[in-house]
Amino acid sequence: MKIAHKLLAGLVVVPCLALTACGGGGGDGTNQATAKAPDAKSWQQDIKGGPIEVGVLPAVGTPSLKFMEDIAAGIEKDHAGADLKPTFANTKARPALEQRWRAGDGLDVDYTMFDGTNPALLEWADSGALLDLKPYLDQVDTSTGKPWLDQFSPAVMQFMEHPATKKIYGVPSELSLQVLFYNAGLFKKHNITPPATWDDLTKAADGLKAAGVDPIAVTGLFEPYMGMWSDNIWLRTVGYDKAHDILTEGKGNITDDPGFLKGLQMLQDLRDRKGFLKGFEGTDFTAAQAQFFQGKAGMILMGSWLVSEMADVIPKDFELGVLQFPTVAGGTGDQASMLAAAQLMSVSAKSENIPLSLEWIRRVTSVETQTRRANEIGEVSGVKGVASPPGLPGISDVVAKADRLQASYYGLMESKAKDIVYPEIAKLLFGKQDAQQALDNLDRGLRRVHGN
Amino acid sequence: MLKAAQRRIIIPFLIPALALLGIFFLYPLIKTVDLSLNEFSRTGTMRFVGIDQYRLLTGDPAFFNSLKNTFLLTLIGSGMLFPPAMAIAWALSQRIHGERFFRFVVFAPVVLSVAVVSLMWKFLYHPTLGLINPTLESMGLGALAKIWLGDPSTALAAVTFVSVWHGIGIWIVLLCAGFERLPTDVLQAARIDGAGEWRVFWSIMLPMMLDLMRMLAILWVVQSLQTFAFVYIMTGGGPFGSTDTVGTLMYRVAFDQADFGYAAAIGVVLVVVMLTVAKLLNKVMKRDDLQY
Numbered sequence: 001m002k003i004a005h006k007l008l009a010g011l012v013v014v015p016c017l018a019l020t021a022c023g024g025g026g027g028d029g030t031n032q033a034t035a036k037a038p039d040a041k042s043w044q045q046d047i048k049g050g051p052i053e054v055g056v057l058p059a060v061g062t063p064s065l066k067f068m069e070d071i072a073a074g075i076e077k078d079h080a081g082a083d084l085k086p087t088f089a090n091t092k093a094r095p096a097l098e099q100r101w102r103a104g105d106g107l108d109v110d111y112t113m114f115d116g117t118n119p120a121l122l123e124w125a126d127s128g129a130l131l132d133l134k135p136y137l138d139q140v141d142t143s144t145g146k147p148w149l150d151q152f153s154p155a156v157m158q159f160m161e162h163p164a165t166k167k168i169y170g171v172p173s174e175l176s177l178q179v180l181f182y183n184a185g186l187f188k189k190h191n192i193t194p195p196a197t198w199d200d201l202t203k204a205a206d207g208l209k210a211a212g213v214d215p216i217a218v219t220g221l222f223e224p225y226m227g228m229w230s231d232n233i234w235l236r237t238v239g240y241d242k243a244h245d246i247l248t249e250g251k252g253n254i255t256d257d258p259g260f261l262k263g264l265q266m267l268q269d270l271r272d273r274k275g276f277l278k279g280f281e282g283t284d285f286t287a288a289q290a291q292f293f294q295g296k297a298g299m300i301l302m303g304s305w306l307v308s309e310m311a312d313v314i315p316k317d318f319e320l321g322v323l324q325f326p327t328v329a330g331g332t333g334d335q336a337s338m339l340a341a342a343q344l345m346s347v348s349a350k351s352e353n354i355p356l357s358l359e360w361i362r363r364v365t366s367v368e369t370q371t372r373r374a375n376e377i378g379e380v381s382g383v384k385g386v387a388s389p390p391g392l393p394g395i396s397d398v399v400a401k402a403d404r405l406q407a408s409y410y411g412l413m414e415s416k417a418k419d420i421v422y423p424e425i426a427k428l429l430f431g432k433q434d435a436q437q438a439l440d441n442l443d444r445g446l447r448r449v450h451g452n
Numbered sequence: 453m454l455k456a457a458q459r460r461i462i463i464p465f466l467i468p469a470l471a472l473l474g475i476f477f478l479y480p481l482i483k484t485v486d487l488s489l490n491e492f493s494r495t496g497t498m499r500f501v502g503i504d505q506y507r508l509l510t511g512d513p514a515f516f517n518s519l520k521n522t523f524l525l526t527l528i529g530s531g532m533l534f535p536p537a538m539a540i541a542w543a544l545s546q547r548i549h550g551e552r553f554f555r556f557v558v559f560a561p562v563v564l565s566v567a568v569v570s571l572m573w574k575f576l577y578h579p580t581l582g583l584i585n586p587t588l589e590s591m592g593l594g595a596l597a598k599i600w601l602g603d604p605s606t607a608l609a610a611v612t613f614v615s616v617w618h619g620i621g622i623w624i625v626l627l628c629a630g631f632e633r634l635p636t637d638v639l640q641a642a643r644i645d646g647a648g649e650w651r652v653f654w655s656i657m658l659p660m661m662l663d664l665m666r667m668l669a670i671l672w673v674v675q676s677l678q679t680f681a682f683v684y685i686m687t688g689g690g691p692f693g694s695t696d697t698v699g700t701l702m703y704r705v706a707f708d709q710a711d712f713g714y715a716a717a718i719g720v721v722l723v724v725v726m727l728t729v730a731k732l733l734n735k736v737m738k739r740d741d742l743q744y
Contacts, residue, residue, distance in 0.1 A: 281602025
C-alpha cells in the first residue's frame, strides 16, 4: 500500500475509532439529572403550564384517541400554557420509545415501563427513571375524601407495586383481561350451552361444527395469540406461579409437572376435533377477529380490548357473550383466576413538569373519566366503582368470579423463552407435532435458554 | 500513472466522499463491533463481556435457522427475479406497441411502500377470504390452493415472491439499460449471418451483459441478505421460525429482548457474511473486460 493510500485510509479510520472510543456506552436511562419531585401534599398547587408528551395506546383516527385528546384539551383549558402532546405508545412504537428512554428523553408519561409482576420490567424503576407515585397516591383526594390509591381495585395492586420496595410506579388507565368471547346469538340458535368447563368447551365445539360453523377463531400468523390457549390451559392444569417459574424464570423444568403435558394433550384434542377456524394457519388476527363477528366462528379467546378494537366491524345485531376461560376438572392449577394486564401509566422522574404529568394520570384514572371510557369506548377499568362496559355483557360477573388476576403471557413477551414456547404451541396447533413431541421440544428449548 | 500534481488535486475531491463513508459506514460498523463485545440491560447499561456474544451465537439454533432462511430467500428470490426480469427487459427493448405503458405497469409497484404492499399481499394470500385461493378454486385448480403464509413449506417463497414483485421494476430498468447499450452493428451482423433471436440473445447479448449481471447478482445478494420489512410485516418470522431472517431475528433480540450486544454480534456476523459472499460472487463471475 502506498503512503498516500495509507494516509487516506487513516484519514477515515482514525477519526472513526476516536469517535467510537469517545462515544461512551449506551445510556442507562439515568444520564440526565432527575427532576425535583413536587411536594406530595401540594403538587396540585404546583401545576404550571408548559409542554409535556403523554403516551396513548389508541391509534390515530380512532374514537378512543379522540377521547384521550379531549381529556388533554380539558387540562389545557384549566391550566394556562399547558400543552399536552399525545404520542402513540402501543406495541409497534415501543422499540423507538424505549430507545428514547435509554437516551434520557423518555415521554413524560408512558406505558409498559413497569409491571410489578414481570421481573424484566422492574429495571426502569430500579434505575431511577420512573417517579415513585406512592407519596402522591397516599394523599387524600379532595373530591372523594379518600386517598387517591383507594380508588384502584385491589386486584391491580400487584401490577402497580414494586414487589421488593413496595413503591408504586404505575396507575392503570384500563385493564386487558383474557376472556372467551362467544357468539351468544349463534349459541342460542343452535341450543349450545356457553362453556364453563373444558368438557363444555369441547361439546360446544362439536355442536358448532355440527351446525356448520367453525368453533374457534384464532390467528396462525401471530404466535402469542395462539399461545393464549396454552397459557390459559396451563393456568388451570399447572397454576400461575409454577408455570411462570418454569417458563419464564427457568426455576425447574417443564417435565416436572404433569399438568404441562395434560394441557398440551387438551390442546391437541381440540385441534383434532377441528376446533379451530378453517385456514387459521394463514389468517391474520384482524381477519380472525372479523370472521368471529361475521358469524364464521363461534368463539374467540382474546383480550377484552377486542370490542373497542373491532367496534367498526361489529354488526348492530351481534349478540356477544363473555366468559372466563373454562375450568378444568382435576386440574391442579388455579381454577378461578384469570390472565390479565393492567395498562399502567408511569411518570418519568426526569419530566420537566411532573405536576402536569400527575394531573394527566389523575384525570385519566378519575372515576368520571373511567366511567365515560367504559360507556363510550368499551374499556374495562381498574378503578373501583366503575361499571363494566355495556359492550361487554357479563364482564362484571367474569371479573367478580376471578379470585385473582395473573399477568398475561407469564411475562414471556420480554423473555428469550418466548421464542421457544409460542412456536412450539403453534406447531402443535398446526398439526406438525403431537403433545408429547411438543413437550419434548419445549423441554429442550427451555433448558437451553435458561441453562438448566 | 498519475503525476504528483494530479494526485494532490484528487485528495481534496475525495475528502467529502471519505467523510461520508466514515460517518455513515465505518463509524457505525466500528461502533457495532464495540457494542457486540458488551452485554446490555433493558435500561441500556452495558458490561464488557469480550467475545462471549459470539460464543453464544455459535450455539444458537435460532441464528443458524435465520441464516439458512436468509440464504434460501436469496436463492429462491434470484430464481423468481432474474429470469422474468431478463425476459421482460428483453421484450421492452424490442420496438413494441405500447412500450411506455408496459414500462409504467412494470415499474408501478416500486413506488408503493413496503408496508402497503405487505398488507395488500397478506390479504391476497388469506386462505379463505383472499384472492388467490378462491381464484384457483374457481378455475378448477383447487388442489393448488395453499395456506400460503401459514404453511412452513410455502411461507418463505410466498414472502420472497412479494419482495420480488415489489422490486422487479428496478431490475428491469437496469437490464433495459444494459440491452440498450449493446452495439446494434454486432447484433445486426449476427442476424445477417442467420442467427435467430434466441441465438442472438443466448450467444451474443447475454455474454456481452455478463458484467452487468455480475453487478446485479451482487446487489441482489446484498439486498436480500438484509431482508427485514416484508418478513416482519407479513409473517413476523413465523410460522415457527420458517421465515425468520437474520434481520428479523436481530430486530427481535434488540428491541423485544433489549439484548443489544447480542443483536450487534448478529449484525457483525451478517456484515462478514455479506462481504464474503459478495467477494466470492465477484470472483466467480469475473470475466475479462469486453470492450464494445
